[in-house]
Structures are given as C-alpha cells and as structure tokens.
Amino acid sequence: MKVRFMFFALCLVTLLAIVACAPTAQPTAAPAQPTPASAQPTTASGGATKPFRVALLMPSAKNDLSFSQSMYDALVNVQNEMGKDKFEFVYSENMFNVSDAAAAIRDYANKGYDLIIGHGSQYGASLADIAPDFPNQSFAWGTAVDTFESKGIKNIFAYTVASDQGGYVEGVMAAALSKSGTVGYIGPLPVGDGKLTGDGFVAGAKATKPDIKAQTVFVNSFSDVAAASQAAQTQIASGADALAGTSQNMVGAVSVAKDKNVLWFGNDVDQSSLAPNIVVSSQVYDWTLAIKGIMNNIAQGKRGGEVFTLTLENGGLRMVNNPAFKLPDDVKALQDNTIKGIIDGSIKTGVQ
Amino acid sequence: MILQLLAPAVLIGIATSGILLATPYLYAALGEMFGQISGVLNLGVEGIMLVAAFAAYYVVYSSGNLIAGLAVAIVVGALMGLLMAFISITLKAEQGISGIGVYLFGLGLSDLLFRVTIGTPTPVNGFPSLQIPFLSDLPVLGPVLFSQNILVYGAFLFVPFSWFALNKTTIGLKIRAVGQTPEAADSLGISVAGVRYLTVTFGGAMAGIAGASLSIALLNIFQQNLTSGLGFIAVALVYFGGWRPLRIMLGALLFSMVSALQLWIQTLGLGLPSDIAGMLPYVLTIIALIFAARQIVTQPTALTKPFERGE
DSSP states (O other), X not given: OHHHHHHHHHHHHHHHHHHHHHHHHSXXXXXXXXXXXXXXXXXXXXXXXXXXXXXXEXXXXXXXXXXXXXXXXXXXXXXXXXXXXXXXXXXXXXXXXXHHHHHHHHHHHHTTOSEEEEESTTSHHHHHHHGGXXXXXXXXXXXXXXXXXXXXXXXXXXXXXXXXXXXXXXXXXXXXXXXXXXXXXXXXXXXXXXXXXXXXXXXXXXXXXXXXXXXXXXXXXXXXXXXXXHHHHHHHHTTXXXXXXXXXXGHHHHHHHHHHTOEEEEEESOXXXXXXXTEEEEEEEOTHHHHHHHHHHHHTTOOSOOEEEEOTTTTSEEEEEOTTSOOOHHHHXXXXXXXXXXHHTXXXXXXX | OXXXXXXXXXXXXXXXXHHHHHHHHHHHHHHHHHHHHTTOOOTTHHHHHHHHHHHHHHHHHHHOOHHHHHHHHHHHHHHHHHHHHIIIIISOOOHHHHHHHHXXXXXXXXXXXXXXXXXXXXXXXXXXXXXXXXXXXXXXXXXXXXEEEHHHHHHHHHHHHHHHHHHHSHHHHHHHHHHHOHHHHHHTTOOHHHHHHHHHHHHHHHHHHHHHHIIIIISOOOOTTTTTTHHHHHHHHHHHTTTOHHHHHHHHHHHHHHHHHHHHHHHTTOOOOHHHHHHHHHHHHHHHHHHXXXXXXXXXXXXXXXXXXXX
C-alpha cells in the first residue's frame, strides 16, 4: 500500500512539474507552425519559394527587457522587412542550462533549420560539438569572437558587440549629470559585454571628470535579482548618484534606483519603461545587422567563419534617450559629440 | 583595506542592506523550522515563495492594494504548503523528492502565469519604509533599525514569536513531541498527521510572506525565478541554526551581511577579484556549518520519516 502511494505521489508531482514547465521547454513557433523536417535543408539561395528558417535559443525570456529580448527584437525586425513567407523563425526561451540547450540545438538541426542561433556565450562548446554533424546548415553564437575555424569547423558564425562604446557614452553622461562626484556600474560577471560595458563606463566618466569616483561591482549572476538590488543599495550608500548596469537581473537594481531617485543608464534594450523618471539613456543592441550579414554569407555559399561586431559606427549600437527624462542641453550636446567622436575615431574608449 | 571597511558609512550600509535581505530568509526559514521540528522536511520552499511572490505582485500590479497582495500571498503559500503536506503526510511520499517536485511545480507555474498575464518586468510600488516615531531619529541606529518597511519589522518580530510558540505553548510541545517520538505522541492522543498538516501549511504561509517580501517590499518587481535559490538557503539556515529561532536569525543576518560585505569590498575597489568576493558568503556558511556541526545539535528524530501507526 505504502509503496503504491509513494509511486502515485511521485507521478503526481512529476506530472505537475512537467505540465507547469512545458511551455518553457517546448519550442515556440513565432510566425507559423514549424514545417516538418525536410530531407534537404533549404538555403537562402535555394529558391524564392522556400523561406529562410531560423531557430533561436535564448537564456531567458523573449521580453526580459535585456539580452534575450535584443535578439528576439532583431529577428522580428528582419521578418517584418522580408515578410513571413521569406523568413520564418522559432525560438526556445529560458535555455540557460547548457545541456538542455545542446539537446534543443541538435533537435533544431535535425529539423533542418537553415540557421540555429545560440544566443549566449555559454553555448559555444555545444555548437562546436554539434555543427560538424550538419555541414549544410549554419550555426551562430554570441557574444563571442570564436567561429571555431581553427578547429576546422566551417559552419559557425560568431557575433559580438563593442559595448564599451555605449558604456563610454553613458559614463560621459553620468559624470556630467552626477552631483555627488561618484558614479557606479553594476555588471553580472566580469566577462564578455558585461565587462566591456563597465570598462567603457569607467573610462568615459574619468575622461569627463578626472577626479570622479567610478565604482564597479559584479554580482556574479545573470539572474539573481536580489543580488542586483543589494549591489545597487551598496553603490548608492557609498555615494553614487548615477548608475549603469547590464543583464536581465538589473531590474532589481533599477527598482532600488527608482526608490532612491538615482539616475539609471540601461543596456541591451531601451529600458525607459522600467522607470520613466530616472532612466536617462540606454545603449540598444540591434542584432539585425548581424543576422543580415550572416544571411548574405549563406546566400553566397559561405556557411560560417565570420565574426560580426555591433558598433556605433555600423549602426548596430544606438543610444536611445528616454523622452520622459529632461536631459539638459549641454549634456545632450556632450552625448552627441562623444558619439560622433567615437564614430570618426577621434575618441578612443581605450578598452581592450 | 580593513580600515576602509570599518568606516561608519560602510558599516551602516552593510547593516542596512543585511537586515533587508535577511527578511525573506527569516520568514521562509522560521516557517520551515516548524515543519521540520514536527518531522517534515519541505524542500519546496523555493517553489512556494515563487508562486506567492507572483500572486502578491500580480494583485499589487492590478489593484495597487498592498494588504490584499500580502493576504493573497499568505493564502497561496498556505495552499502550496497544504499540497506538500498532502503528498508527504497522507501519501507518505519521500520528502526530499516530493519537495523538489513542489519546487519545480512552483518555478514553472509562476513563470507561466507571469508570462500569460504580464510578460515583461514592470515595477510596482511596494511597501514604503515606515519611520518609527522618535526611534528613527536616533543617530546611526535610527536609519538602520527603525526606518524599514513593515515586512522587515514583522520578520524580526517573528523570531521571539516562534521561540515563544515552540517553547511556551501547548501546541509547541505537541509539535516537538510529534517530531521526536511520534509513537509516544500518538499514544497520548495527539494527532500526528494533524499537527504535521498544521506546521507544513503554516510553513507554506510563511514562505508565502517571504515571497511577497521580495516582490512587493524589497525588489518591487517580478521576473522568472525571482528567488534564485533564496528558498534553498532558507532550508539550509534551519539546519545551520539547529532548529532554534535565535540562531536561525543570526545565521540569516550573517549570510546576508557577508553578501553585502563582499559587494562593498568591490565597490570600494579594494582589489579582491569579484568571483572570489562572490564566494565569500558561501565559504563562510560552510565554515560556520562545520563548527555548528561540532556542537550537540538536537535534530528532530523523526525528521523526514513518515509516521505509520503500529510500526
């Protein structure tokens, strides 16, 4: 009797868990139902009748107001431009766990998607493992600069972002707006664009006011909202009155900044909606450029090996100011000049 | 380096942010403690916190009513606790595994509901800080202790309340009896299952407040997996505190203050790499656990053991 009850209970719990988790684990078709796996993978040049089919894996939700959303928005852009009959995409959210993601990547590859994007720097090893088995399809990942060509793999693209540029612009503006003489950056981990943005922010602040205190803190997590909030409290308690931050858990930091009426500079996407009174400006990643670049390569028969970098110059990076925030004219001019300087090369962020 | 950390502003900062973060730990861990003392280990705390955090957030998002949000979180937490109680007491399922099931259920359900109803992180106005007259004007101590939000005060008041309920009341005696020698309690006419249902449901309600304290008092936002491990740390704090309310509170304060300390070390630019600084709270917890284990800790004898009459 007891064993039967235990078995029943375990089944119940497992069922509940599966039911609850199902929407996150199953791929979601964005435009239409994914067509059944075709024997021959289609390519962009494979004729006008066959759409270009993309599968996207994201670490968090497509509307996280952060990194995942930046790529989702780009695919929607491309689709709106090309039409749903020419560009189809499907996506899987909350794929932070690499082994889950690897299974999904292989699954999408088996289904014949032309391009499979692992949107996160944690997916590289899985792609390098899987891509050689599907030489007629392409894979892409970022932020990263390694296409694994050195390992003889020819069908992986990489994309990255010179986020030190936007970070620099934010640092310049933060220093100009700061009354306390202290500004702060909150990052997830000291790697990739999380580090680049922070280094740019510090460099920009110092370039504007050499005696400014620019404090950097990393919370060692992309998802821990409470840690981000605690980091913001620490920054504010130590005197910072203008903050910048990257990654999806920064909503916790914005919340504290809003509460304490401290300025905020967003990254990845336009974060004005989070706190219209305090968000000054956001560095927006527009991956449309990278997606189009990859598609051009594939159309010419090149399935990988290229790295795409978003910059202010090529338009992949944009500074989007919050219309609800009254930016003083002199700071606006400073922002414009800094962007212009970075684009024409007269200003270097000095970040490696 | 040490001198910079001993500056008054830094110490006040660490204490303030430590007290804030200790709040969800206190509700969740003290609630969990009652269940464990009666013999039920509920590893589903994290899942309960998530669903309740979402429920509270949703109510406040749509109505702006904080009290209603808190009340809904308590009810939702209690219902989730009741589910755990049913699985582990009536169905006598393996507690560790069913707790993980409840956690996964809560993680998935809260995410699903969030996506269906709101979708994108949107801030709400949470509990404002409540200045206690006169006391909040005290230098140093005032801002740290007496100008927090009401859920923070509640969490710390919950400590003596728990101690009193456990040690000075009949129901406390029954809870302890059921967790130590369920057979003896049963022969004295105490309903083992009844007491356990009560403690686990109560623990669920407290985990509900813990969740609400995050979504409508400390962070004022909801996002997928908002708790990110807080509930599991709360379960560990119960062991850490040796099933004693005061020691659980000290553990919660220690953990949250060390995590504030490591952020200060980084903010002040003292040259400790962030990954090492980030490990500090966990390393310290492990060290403290090792020392705690050396002391004679009275673990409830019947913890994780389902009660079978006549066995």
